[in-house]
Amino acid sequence: xxxxxxxxxxxxxxxxxxxxxxxxxxxxxxxxxxxxxxxxxxxxxxxxxxxxxxxxxxxxxxxxxxxxxxxxxxxxxxxxxxxxxxxxxxxxxxxxxxxxxxxxxxxxxxxxxxxxxxxxxxxxxxxxxxxxxxxxxxxxxxxxxxxxxxxxxxxxxxxxxxxxxxxxxxxxxxxxxxxxxxxxxxxxxxxxxxxxxxxxxxxxxxxxxxxxxxxxxxxxxxxxxx
Numbered sequence: 001x002x003x004x005x006x007x008x009x010x011x012x013x014x015x016x017x018x019x020x021x022x023x024x025x026x027x028x029x030x031x032x033x034x035x036x037x038x039x040x041x042x043x044x045x046x047x048x049x050x051x052x053x054x055x056x057x058x059x060x061x062x063x064x065x066x067x068x069x070x071x072x073x074x075x076x077x078x079x080x081x082x083x084x085x086x087x088x089x090x091x092x093x094x095x096x097x098x099x100x101x102x103x104x105x106x107x108x109x110x111x112x113x114x115x116x117x118x119x120x121x122x123x124x125x126x127x128x129x130x131x132x133x134x135x136x137x138x139x140x141x142x143x144x145x146x147x148x149x150x151x152x153x154x155x156x157x158x159x160x161x162x163x164x165x166x167x168x169x170x171x172x173x174x175x176x177x178x179x180x181x182x183x184x185x186x187x188x189x190x191x192x193x194x195x196x197x198x199x200x201x202x203x204x205x206x207x208x209x210x211x212x213x214x215x216x217x218x219x220x221x222x223x224x225x226x
Contacts, residue, residue: 004163005091007166008166014075027069062130066103079206082207100133120148121133133147146172166184
């Protein structure tokens, strides 16, 4: 029996939809140029850091616009219950996002979950202006594919003796999913796991995650038996 750490993506996994993707889609007037950038990213011609930086340069919005936008976003309706489920079992939760810390933090705080640990790319805001994006977790394992190296955070927990359960839905979740002990997937990550033969558990929401962890494994008092 080992202690378990649950690592979850944010955009489209914890949040109802990909907040960053839709923010850029709303506040970038040059849609053709944005689609070109996204296509380059999907083909692997540029990293997610380069994609974010290129999109950010096209944004026509300020802090007030971003705050208003975030006000209309929400979380998976079962996520807070899932957090309570994990806390009752003394299980650790880490949120890892390749999006922006600004909206991750504000959405968690709005739903009473501001105490949860998370890592993300840092949005610099100065005098109401969206000034820059910084990447404090970039290239930590000699890999420049993502802005926030999710595998680094997962491997750190492994070294600390945790069994790792990864929950995600998108491109930046591929790498950590390939190295986690247990994977729960949906969306693009589900397709990737199926195509690459990665053992995984499909899910739609965090009620499913809670049910799967209860039914498939023995999860209690912070321990997991696989």
